[in-house]
Amino acid sequence: MPQLTYLEAIRQGIWEEMERDPAVFCIGEDIGIYGGAFKVTDGFIDHFGPERVIDTPIAESAIVGAAFGASLTGLRPVAEFQFMDFIGCAFNQIVNMVAKSHYRWNAPAPLVIRGPSGGNVHGGPFHSQNPEMWFVHSPGLKVVCPATAYDAKGLIKAAIRDNSPVIFFEHKYLYRRIKDEVPAEDYIVPIGKARIAREGCDLSVITYAAMVYTALEAAALLAQEGIELEVVDLRTVSPLDREAIAATVRKTSKVIILHEHARTGGLAGEISAIINEKAFDALDGPIVRITAPDTPVPFSPPQEEFYLPKVSDVVREARKLHAY
Numbered sequence: 001m002p003q004l005t006y007l008e009a010i011r012q013g014i015w016e017e018m019e020r021d022p023a024v025f026c027i028g029e030d031i032g033i034y035g036g037a038f039k040v041t042d043g044f045i046d047h048f049g050p051e052r053v054i055d056t057p058i059a060e061s062a063i064v065g066a067a068f069g070a071s072l073t074g075l076r077p078v079a080e081f082q083f084m085d086f087i088g089c090a091f092n093q094i095v096n097m098v099a100k101s102h103y104r105w106n107a108p109a110p111l112v113i114r115g116p117s118g119g120n121v122h123g124g125p126f127h128s129q130n131p132e133m134w135f136v137h138s139p140g141l142k143v144v145c146p147a148t149a150y151d152a153k154g155l156i157k158a159a160i161r162d163n164s165p166v167i168f169f170e171h172k173y174l175y176r177r178i179k180d181e182v183p184a185e186d187y188i189v190p191i192g193k194a195r196i197a198r199e200g201c202d203l204s205v206i207t208y209a210a211m212v213y214t215a216l217e218a219a220a221l222l223a224q225e226g227i228e229l230e231v232v233d234l235r236t237v238s239p240l241d242r243e244a245i246a247a248t249v250r251k252t253s254k255v256i257i258l259h260e261h262a263r264t265g266g267l268a269g270e271i272s273a274i275i276n277e278k279a280f281d282a283l284d285g286p287i288v289r290i291t292a293p294d295t296p297v298p299f300s301p302p303q304e305e306f307y308l309p310k311v312s313d314v315v316r317e318a319r320k321l322h323a324y
Helices: 006-020 044-048 060-072 084-098 101-105 132-136 149-161 211-223 242-252 267-278 301-307 311-322
Strands: 003-005 024-029 053-056 076-080 112-117 142-144 166-171 179-181 195-198 203-207 229-233 236-238 255-262 288-292
Touching (some): 003 006, 003 149, 006 024, 006 076, 006 149, 006 179, 024 044, 024 060, 044 053, 053 060, 060 076, 060 084, 084 112, 084 132, 084 166, 112 149, 132 166, 132 236, 142 149, 149 166, 203 211, 203 242, 211 229, 211 311, 229 242, 242 255, 255 267, 255 311
Parallel strands (some): 024 053, 024 076, 076 112, 142 166, 203 229, 203 255, 255 288
Antiparallel strands (some): 003 179
């Protein structure tokens, strides 16, 4: 089975869907001749032509408006933003138009909005954000944050085939740093299903995207002390796999929720409420949140290192919770 980087897995997933379905096309900033800011669509325009790989001005609202209109005619656009930080420029189009089309007049909108997010690359406050929660709170949207190359390919293919609009966050720190075995044959990963990244029995760490690797590294260190962490990779943050969340809490009775997004209004608060509703009687300790602080992402490398949740944070909090 071939090994692919996270970036190449996404690239192959989109390419295969464009080969499979002529209704699929790409639209976005510098995706054609330049091949995309991170080269996800490199070579696409030579193979599929400019009618299916459309370069746009740097105007995110216009990109989403054009893609949304195309989706209503039966096409399946894949819209790329150079950085997902600038998705705010298209916020009105996404939450007031795209997200509500099915509710308002039963119109499917098979639209994917994708691009790089996340920190640890010293990109500063405008190129390192995790804006997923802006859209988790908007009914009508699916929000996907894969952590592995296998999942990235399977989920981008599932997103393109879905009749609902999907916002697909690709953690840029993972693009060329991780590799997975990825099947050559066609497959999808279902949207809305979590996975167990590591089995454990003492504590659960619920997380997603790049923080999965932080949790796994901490779990390996703690295993040397006899503390076994179960790591749950959500993969999709809207809709959440509520059953998987409840199941891991019932299994271990202690839970840490870990994410790179800021604390206030972050996913940890929602997951805590789900645990309270579905598995409160299984808890044997307080729910612990490990998140970024409520500040913009620093540009300075030492400050960014302080800002981001670290392996040492997970190890420290897990030891305290295990002893509770």
